[in-house]
Amino acid sequence: MPVLNTYKLDGSKAGTVEVKEEIFGIEPNKTVMHEVLVAELAGAREGNASTKTRAEVRGGGRKPFRQKGTGRARQGSTRAPHMVGGGVVHGPKPRDYTKKVNKKVRRLALRSALATKINNGDLIVLDDFTLDVPKTKTFVQFAKALNFAGEKQLFIADYNGETFNRDINLEYSVRNLEKVMTLDSRSLSIFWLIKQDKIVVTKEALATIEEVLA
Numbered sequence: 016m017p018v019l020n021t022y023k024l025d026g027s028k029a030g031t032v033e034v035k036e037e038i039f040g041i042e043p044n045k046t047v048m049h050e051v052l053v054a055e056l057a058g059a060r061e062g063n064a065s066t067k068t069r070a071e072v073r074g075g076g077r078k079p080f081r082q083k084g085t086g087r088a089r090q091g092s093t094r095a096p097h098m099v100g101g102g103v104v105h106g107p108k109p110r111d112y113t114k115k116v117n118k119k120v121r122r123l124a125l126r127s128a129l130a131t132k133i134n135n136g137d138l139i140v141l142d143d144f145t146l147d148v149p150k151t152k153t154f155v156q157f158a159k160a161l162n163f164a165g166e167k168q169l170f171i172a173d174y175n176g177e178t179f180n181r182d183i184n185l186e187y188s189v190r191n192l193e194k195v196m197t198l199d200s201r202s203l204s205i206f207w208l209i210k211q212d213k214i215v216v217t218k219e220a221l222a223t224i225e226e227v228l229a
Contacts, residue, residue, distance in 0.1 A: 017034050017039050018034075019033075021142040022141060024157050026159075029143075037126075041127065043127040044123055044127045051121050052209065054114040069094050139213060147184075148184065154189050166194070167196075169211035169213070170185065173222075185197070194211075201223065
């Protein structure tokens with residue numbers, strides 16, 4: 016069973032915590048991670064590009080000129096695709112880019128991403144802490160003490176538990192820092208787990224992750 020060090024806000028070691036082997040100690044599956052990442056990026060696309068067909072363009076209800084005797088090709092509408100101001104043939108329409116991913120596959124991808132971070136020493140567990148008010152300087156010093164200041168960081172906290180107010184102070188403390196993201200422990204994303212260099216997770220959030228991904 017993997018054992019992770021826990022740290023206090025001053026950067027000192029607070030102790031250790033055991034995590035589940037079946038979640039954090041598996042062999043990362045890069046194929047599944049890629050599949051879920053592609054699905055997340057596809058789901059983020061709005062797909063709202065739209066053009067009008069000849070039936071949707073305003074006007075063009077009257078035949079522009081008589082059928083015969085003009086020497087020109089016959090025309091039925093000024094809104095035909097080959098006319099200026101006409102409709103568009105096979106143009107883009109709003110669409111849904113969502114890709115379906117099974118729940119078990121997504122959970123495996125999240126477990127793989129977390130296991131990768133642990134194998135690389137990039138997952139840090141933040142021990143129990145107390146913040147009466149948001150304090151950005153505290154987390155700047157925390158990053159410096161553990162030698163990852165300036166790197167892209169992801170803070171994972173538990174916003175739905177009993178520590179709601181305390182974790183909100185954590186979010187307010189770090190949200191103004193460059194390259195720092197915060198996520199709810201129940202809203203993990205492969206994109207942010209891969210994108211950020213260091214993952215900082217509270218002990219409460221770690222327990223929630225184990226419960227969700229078990």
